[in-house]
Amino acid sequence: MRKLQTLGLAAAMAFGIAMAAPSASYAKAADTGSVKQNTFAVGPQYDTTHVYVAPEDFDKFTDSFVATFGGHKSQQGVFQVTPTPSQTMSQLVFTPAGTISVFGFKTPIPYPFGQERTGYLVSDMDGAMQSAKAHGADVIVDTFPDPIGRDAVISWPGGVHMQLYWHTKAPNYDALETVPENRVYVSPLRANALIKSWVAFSHGKIVSDNHSAPGVEIGRPNDTFRRVRLTSLYGNMTVLVTDGRLPYPYGHEMTGYEVKDLDETLKKARAAGVSVLAQPVTSDQRASAIVQFPGGYIAEIHAAAK
Incomplete structure (x- = not known):
């Protein structure tokens, strides 16, 4: 036993x-x-x-x-x-x-x-x-x-x-204060198939589909790209449709975490040995940065723009 x-x-x-x-x-x-x-x-x-x-x-x-x-x-x-x-x-x-x-x-x-x-x-x-x-x-x-x-x-x-x-037995966890986003980079050839499949499976919905999202969000400030935001009971997903020509560290972050105050969170992160790989930028009414934790895990962190 x-x-x-x-x-x-x-x-x-x-x-x-x-x-x-x-x-x-x-x-x-x-x-x-x-x-x-x-x-x-x-x-x-x-x-x-x-x-x-x-x-x-x-x-x-x-x-x-x-x-x-x-x-x-x-x-x-x-x-x-x-x-x-x-x-x-x-x-x-x-x-x-x-x-x-x-x-x-x-x-x-x-x-x-x-x-x-x-x-x-x-x-x-x-x-x-x-x-x-x-x-x-x-x-x-x-x-x-x-x-x-x-x-x-x-x-x-x-x-x-x-x-x-x-x-076999359902657990009971408290709800999250903020729901993270699964950040998925895909090619234009597979984006529509992914979106269609995931929305149908999850019974989710498309929150936004911007074919001219600012390239600063993926480290290419002079370009635009397609960005699709999805939501369902599984959580949030952001689909970033690109040609794959991504400057480091973009594309390495699997998850984006929403916080109340980005500056305060980054201050805590730096004090804990976390490196800021991409400095904060503001786009789509959010401020975001990309960080790397000890051990190599790379993540995006964002908050509503002030």
């Missing part, structure tokens, strides 16, 4: 969620507002960005992330979190601006783990997988069991890899 509980905690931490009291059913969690229940989403507070760092950088990274955004960390451990043999340090970091799952592999990372950018909790694994495939997703790692649920890795048009996971 103790071994099973340990494995269960390992799987839970690996796929972006810790074991918690099941105070709400999946059906209730998924049937929120005007979103149809068969979206299979549970809520953005259960969605995590997957961050892979070297074991020696693990604590420095998680400490700097909490120092920047606030929040707290789950218990750290070393587990097998993939369907084939491996060992990784694993920990969740909960912040008001979003949750991350952190991995520090002590063994070679089995393919294709490390390529998935996010983990999304779903209310019905079979239903979600059937819907994803029906809406154009490829199955990279077919559904596999863990002691407290099931997991899979899928890919959307444009090569957007993500993990879907399900647990």
Whole structure:
């Protein structure tokens, strides 16, 4: 029994969620507002960005992330979190601006783990997988069991890899203060297919579709590009449609975190050893910057423009 509980905690931490009291059913969690229940989403507070760092950088990274955004960390451990043999340090970091799952592999990372950018909790694994495939997703790692649920890795048009996971008992997390955005860079050839597939699967909507967004947002102030903002019960997604000619560090940031005060957040970040790779710019009524945390994780941070 103790071994099973340990494995269960390992799987839970690996796929972006810790074991918690099941105070709400999946059906209730998924049937929120005007979103149809068969979206299979549970809520953005259960969605995590997957961050892979070297074991020696693990604590420095998680400490700097909490120092920047606030929040707290789950218990750290070393587990097998993939369907084939491996060992990784694993920990969740909960912040008001979003949750991350952190991995520090002590063994070679089995393919294709490390390529998935996010983990999304779903209310019905079979239903979600059937819907994803029906809406154009490829199955990279077919559904596999863990002691407290099931997991899979899928890919959307444009090569957007993500993990879907399900647990037998629904957890109960507080809502986020701000919902992060999944920042996806794709080519003009695959953008429409990605947007169509994701909106249909998530039962989301297009918030904006700007074909002449200011290029300063991607480090090219003399150009324009297409920027599409999407939202659903899975959270927010920003699709950046480019020719791929991106100056560093643009394209490396997987997630954008919304904060109340960008200057204050960057001050906290610098004090925690975070580097500012792209200085703040103002566009689309937001001020944004790109930073790199100890261990290499690159993220965008933004706030409403003053």
